[in-house]
Amino acid sequence: MSVKLSREFYLRDTVTVARELLGKCLVRKTAHGICRGIIVETEAYGGRFDKASHVFGNKLTDRTKIWFELGGHAYVYLIYGIHHCLGITTGDKFEPGAVLIRALEPTEGIDLMCNRRGIENTQKKYIYQLCSGPSKVCQALEIDKGLYGQDLLGDSIFIEDPGLGDGYETGITSRIGIDYSGEAAYYPWRFFIKNNEYVSVKNYTGPKKVAMHNELPLFRTSGEQS
DNA sequence: GTGAAGATTAACT
DNA sequence: GTTAATCTTCACA
Numbered sequence: 001m002s003v004k005l006s007r008e009f010y011l012r013d014t015v016t017v018a019r020e021l022l023g024k025c026l027v028r029k030t031a032h033g034i035c036r037g038i039i040v041e042t043e044a045y046g047g048r049f050d051k052a053s054h055v056f057g058n059k060l061t062d063r064t065k066i067w068f069e070l071g072g073h074a075y076v077y078l079i080y081g082i083h084h085c086l087g088i089t090t091g092d093k094f095e096p097g098a099v100l101i102r103a104l105e106p107t108e109g110i111d112l113m114c115n116r117r118g119i120e121n122t123q124k125k126y127i128y129q130l131c132s133g134p135s136k137v138c139q140a141l142e143i144d145k146g147l148y149g150q151d152l153l154g155d156s157i158f159i160e161d162p163g164l165g166d167g168y169e170t171g172i173t174s175r176i177g178i179d180y181s182g183e184a185a186y187y188p189w190r191f192f193i194k195n196n197e198y199v200s201v202k203n204y205t206g207p208k209k210v211a212m213h214n215e216l217p218l219f220r221t222s223g224e225q226s
Numbered sequence: 227g228t229g230a231a232g233a234t235t236a237a238c239t
Numbered sequence: 240g241t242t243a244a245t246c247t248t249c250a251c252a
Contacts, residue, residue, distance in 0.1 A: 043233070052233070063248060081246030083234050100233055135234055177233055 002160040007153060010071030014090040014097025017071070018044035019191050021088065021099055023164045025107070028141040028157050033112050035141055037104030037131055038162070041192040041199045043175045045087070047096035052181035055096050066149045067096035074150040074157055076143060083135035084144050088152065088159070102176075102190075104131035105198040106140070113140035132200040169194040174206035 021039050028035045045053040055064045066073050067089055075087035075098050087098035106113055117140050119126050131137045152158045171194045174186050185207050192199045
């Protein structure tokens with residue numbers, strides 16, 4: 001029996017939440033029906049010290065204001081003027097964070113997702129590409145700015161634990177598409193399920209190297225930066 | 227008011 | 240591997 005994730009799940013630090021969201025099930029209900037998919041790829045974005053994050057330096061704007069509420073809300077934004085991406089907020093106003101949902105393994109409502117993505121051929125290799133990327137996920141699940149700030153404890157979009165346990169191996173790399181962010185480009189904050197065909201970019205090794213653990217910024221509720 | 231840049235994708239060569 | 244598509248957001252004046 002699947003259980004909807006509690007508020008407490010999201011209130012922890014963003015890296016922990018990003019790791020633990022793997023294997024969980026993202027659920028989206030609309031008038032057209034219900035869709036489900038296992039989260040197979042995530043990226044963590046931190047608040048104050050992460051140059052790749054939209055709230056680097058605790059930057060509060062109209063776009064980022066949901067980061068400063070309690071974790072467990074939908075952060076939806078437009079990128080490149082074309083694509084929507086879905087983030088899951090973590091922590092609270094003292095420790096803003098978010099987890100980018102990069103890929104899903106669709107389990108329910110596949111016809112509906114194909115429809116929204118304009119995919120007619122339902123051969124396996126096309127299903128692999130249904131949600132293999134942050135903007136593909138939004139297309140398939142009909143996620144746009146209208147969902148900005150939605151509470152994930154509500155009913156239109158939420159995440160549940162399907163009880164898969166830890167029956168998978170976690171892969172770790174640096175994050176994709178943030179080469180502009182200096183040393184943050186090397187933080188090992190992308191997580192994915194190893195050997196899963198639905199992951200977006202396979203064999204990605206990062207721009208150069210991954211940072212050593214002691215180079216990473218720490219997450220604290222108060223105090224100095226690393 | 228203006229301008230630069232982007233947590234991407236699909237379609238090219 | 241390279242590039243166009245496309246427009247909101249935010250810094251700065």
